[in-house]
Amino acid sequence: MDQEEHDLRDGRTLPDRAGAAAVAIGRVVYVLGGQDPTTGVCFNDVLALDCDAWEWSPPPRNSHVACAIHGGRRIVMYGGANPDDGPLGDVHVLDLRPNIGDAFWSRPAIGGQAPEPREMHAACMLPAAAAKSEEPSEMMIVGGRSASGTVLGDVCVLDVNAMRWARRGDAGVGPVCAHAIVPWSLGEEPAGLVFGGFTGEALRGVELRAVTSWTLQSVVVGAAAGAGASGGGRGGGRGPGKPPDARFAHAALRVNARATATATRAMVVFGGVTPAFDLNDVVMWVEAEKERGGGGPATADASDLD
Secondary structure: OOOOOOOOOOOOOOOOOOOOOOOOOOOOOEEEEEOOOOEEEEEEEEEEEEEOOOEOOOOOOEEEEEEEEEHHHHEEEEOOOOOOOEEEOOOEEEEEOOOOHHHHHHOOOEEEEOOOOOEEEEEEEEEOOOOOOOOOOOOOOOOOOOOOOOEEEEEEEEOOOEEEEEEEEEOOOOOEEOOEEEEEEEEEEEEEEEOOOOOOOOOOOOEEEEEEOOOEEEEEEEOOOOOOOOOOOOOOOOOOOOOOOHHHHHOOEEEEEOOOOOEEEEEEEOOOOOOOOOEEEEEEOOOOOOOOOOOOOOOOOOHOOO
16 A cells, blocks of 8 residues: 655644544545544534645635625635735635535636735625626625735626636725625616725725626715614714714625615625724615615614515
8 A cells, every 4th residue: 555645735734633524526635524632622614635736725814705606505705814825816615515414615727817816805796797697696806905015996706607707997996995895786787885994094984886897887876874783882873864983894785675665775784993993883874766876875773674
C-alpha cells in the first residue's frame, strides 16, 4: 500500500475533532461535523478538502456576501476577508441537498472577467436581462473595499446558472462599503435598492438609491424614515416618520407591507454602527403604490409586516 503525506498549501488545519464523517467525491473530501475531544463541543460544519490544491474550502472569512439560489436549494457565497489573505475573490456554493439531508460545499469554475477581490460589499439576487422567467439568476454585487483599501463603487454580476462573471460598470452611488442592498425594480428593469454604508471618508446619508442591473440607471427613490425601534437601544426609538441615524454594517431585507389598503413593497433595516454607538433599531421604508415611479417615503409600524 502506497502512502503519501501532503502539507496543506494554506497551512490551515481544522480544529481538533473526533467522530467526524468524511465522504470522497472525485478529488474532493467532504468532512461533516465531529466533536472536540477536549471541550466536548459538537460541530455542525461542512468543509471540503481539495486533494489537488491541498486546500480546505471555504477559507474562514468575514464581511462577505451570500444569497440563496436555485429556488433555495443552494447558497452562493462570494468574497470577504481574513487576516491571513486580506480581501478574497473566491466563490463557493453550499448545496443543501434537501432530498438527501446532507449539505456540502463546492468551489465551481467561474468564467468571464472576475471582479477585484473585496470585502464589505453588498449583494442581492435579480432576474437576468434576457431571461423569460422571473426566477432570480444573477447575483448583483455593488461596492466594497479592495486589498489596497480603496472603497469601490462598481457593479459586478455573477450568472449563477452559467457561473460566469460580468463587470457592468459604475453603480452611480459613489464609493461605498459596509452598506445594504435589497432586490427592487425601476419600471420593468430589475434593480438593487441601496441604503447606508461608508464612503471611505464619511457615512452615506439616509437616501435610498435604486441601481438597475442592466442599464446602470441610478435614481434616488426616497429617504429612510423610522418605523419604531426594537428594544429601544441607543440610536433607536425616533418614532414613525423621523429620519434614522446614518449607519454602516447593518442588515436589510425586502418585504411586503400594508401601508394602506394596498399591499406594496418595503425595505426593512436592522441595526448597524455609527461613529458614536451601535444600533439596535428597526427602520422600515414603505413605497406606496402611487409612488412606484419614484417619490417620497411612507411609513408604517413594524407590526404591519406581512
